Amino acid sequence: MKAFKAPKTSLGDLDAEAAAILITAAADIALILDEHGMIRDIAFSSEELAAGMGEEGWLGRRWADTVAEDSRPKVEAMLRDVADRSLPRWRHVNQGTGKGSVPILFSTARAGEGGRVVAFGRDLRPLSALQQRLVEAQQSIDRDYARLRHAETRYRMLFQLWTEPVLVLDAATLAVLEANRAADQLFGRARRRAVRVFPDLFAGTMRERIQVMLAGLRATGRAEDMQAVLREDGREVLVSATPFRQENASLVLVRLTYRQGEAGAVVLPRAKSKMLRLIESVPDAFVVTEPDGRIVTANAAFVEMAQLGAEDQAVGQPLERWLGQPGVEMEVLTANLRQRGPVRLFATTLRGEYGARMEVEISAVSVMNGTGPCFGFAIRDIGTRVTMPARARAPRSVEQLSELIGQVPLKDLVREATDVIERLCIEAALELAGDNRASAAEMLGLSRQSLYVKLRRYGLGDLPGEMG
Structure with missing residues (x-):
């Protein structure tokens, strides 16, 4: 924290009323505490916030008694920091109201030499609402992605099951980008062989005619169907082409149709062994x-x-x-x-x-x-x-660990069991030491730095230099 260089000169004769206005303007909620941590006065930045907080009954009570049980150690720690003249830190406190609790980010500062303390609070509800909207937006994106993936799978399935040969070409080079299974069987090539140029699939002068047809398709956006003879087996097919665009690329969908009743039409394998x-x-x-x-x-x-x-x-x-x-x-x-x-x-x-x-x-x-x-x-x-993040499903107790049996390999169970035991030991040491990190580290035979690393890993407590 860097203070004013000459506050007495720059602030002038700042009286109590002016100081109160400044404190109210600097925070969503401000508490004036005495040397015993009792609330002596309260200020809110707006009437709506005051009505929502329902501060009745706060005056004359210990600040620690007006917050949720899990936030009391944080309040006591902030008051100790002020008494020790330590640098103030922001901490997340669940401030109690008549309808539950409200998340508030608090920091404390000494006010003069009489032991008075000012607690500055910032309402975290707008941030929580924003985070909730972000989560909902991410879930919506995930649902849209799943629908898109399923639609693509259905398209691929239809593309492969279509009994007529169907190919997708690059409009500029006429290279075959995709071909369904019927087209692969027709041309007698495996799906993973090198891509061929579409006109090369036809015999003799048919290549030039196919090229002319596709050139007209690129120029006008439409082309008449034409009869062509395949080079592989000399069979006659009807070539139909339709242009389309995908990701700023010009593509052509080509369909090959046999004459009605031709014996050489594509026949898919139908042998099927019955299973239980x-x-x-x-x-x-x-x-x-x-x-x-x-x-x-x-x-x-x-x-x-x-x-x-x-x-x-x-x-x-x-x-x-x-x-x-x-x-x-x-x-x-x-x-x-x-x-x-x-x-x-x-x-x-x-x-x-x-x-x-x-x-x-x-x-x-x-x-x-x-x-x-x-x-x-x-x-x-x-x-x-x-695929689930390991930390997101990490067990926190022996009961939760037992639920993973049969779902994860033994080596992962052993690692998770070690984490559970280590976390329980750290929590017990912190409780015995009254949340004193140095004493807890000594109990566990760890250095303070090693303890901080493990606290950060398991998300336990507030670490130095971090928000509570």
């Missing part, structure tokens, strides 16, 4: 694979976790396409199944078809089916255990 109804409906994913890791059947939970539209999209595909690091986790799992038998609680990640990632645990077993072994994989999403 119980396994089909459990919330954990369950997958059966061949010895080479290709999926034979999968339940609805796996289809949802992998962001697929139907089980048909998974059948025949290698499980490692969605599981962990390709060529690593699946090799470890199958090697253990062959050599050591069942695998339990193998931790890895599962990648959704459209970019989602989640932490999972896998239990696997090998079973002989008459012609050879097949592998079964039970996959559980443990994202709810690991």
Whole structure:
């Protein structure tokens, strides 16, 4: 705190009335206390605040008796600081009213040599309301994001399930940015191969005609559908193109349609192995694979976790396409199944078809089916255990700690148990020492600095140089 350099000269003959006006203007609420901490006078910055606080019965009472029980040690500490002429600190005090308590930020200052003390208070209710609005706004943003994410998933699902080949092109370069599964099957290429230029998919002079059509589309915003012949198999398709914009980029949606009744129309795989109804409906994913890791059947939970539209999209595909690091986790799992038998609680990640990632645990077993072994994989999403901030769910008691059994790994339970015990010991030491940090640190065999670090970690009490 830096005081005035020459207050006697700069403030002049400042009388009690003028000092009272200055004190009232400097705070939302001001209390005049005597040397015993008794409230002798009160001032408010507005009539509305005075009516809301309901200060009746404060005069003549100890200030510590008018606040909430958890704020009394803070009031006593502020009065001790004034008596010791320590630097004033702002502290959060829950000031009692007739209808409960109001959060007030208080600081104290000595008024003259008669032992009088002035407590300056700032009403924290507007800040609390602002924080509440901020929380509500964040929740609204989270809900909007979830709706957007679900809408995108539905769009992706429809895009992949559409029986006609559909592609998304860059309007400037005509490069294929996205293609649905039907288009991948039609052109005989894997989805992860290098992007090709759309006109190259057609034969002979059809390339130039396609380029002319798309150039007209860019210039006028519309183009007539045209017949074209595919280079891969010589089949004839109807090419339809529609322009659209996304994130300031010009794109083209192209749809390829076969002639009515053509035998070469896209036929999606329909083989489906029946599973037990119980396994089909459990919330954990369950997958059966061949010895080479290709999926034979999968339940609805796996289809949802992998962001697929139907089980048909998974059948025949290698499980490692969605599981962990390709060529690593699946090799470890199958090697253990062959050599050591069942695998339990193998931790890895599962990648959704459209970019989602989640932490999972896998239990696997090998079973002989008459012609050879097949592998079964039970996959559980443990994202709810690991995505929450650790401190936000940190237990504060043994009862809360016991609720985490079965939800978090043992090593995390041990760490949380250590934190609970350490926190309880610090709280007990502070209580025995009457909130004297130096004595508490000595009881615990810690330095004062180490104790301050732990107090800050657990959010206990007010630390030096910080607001209460």
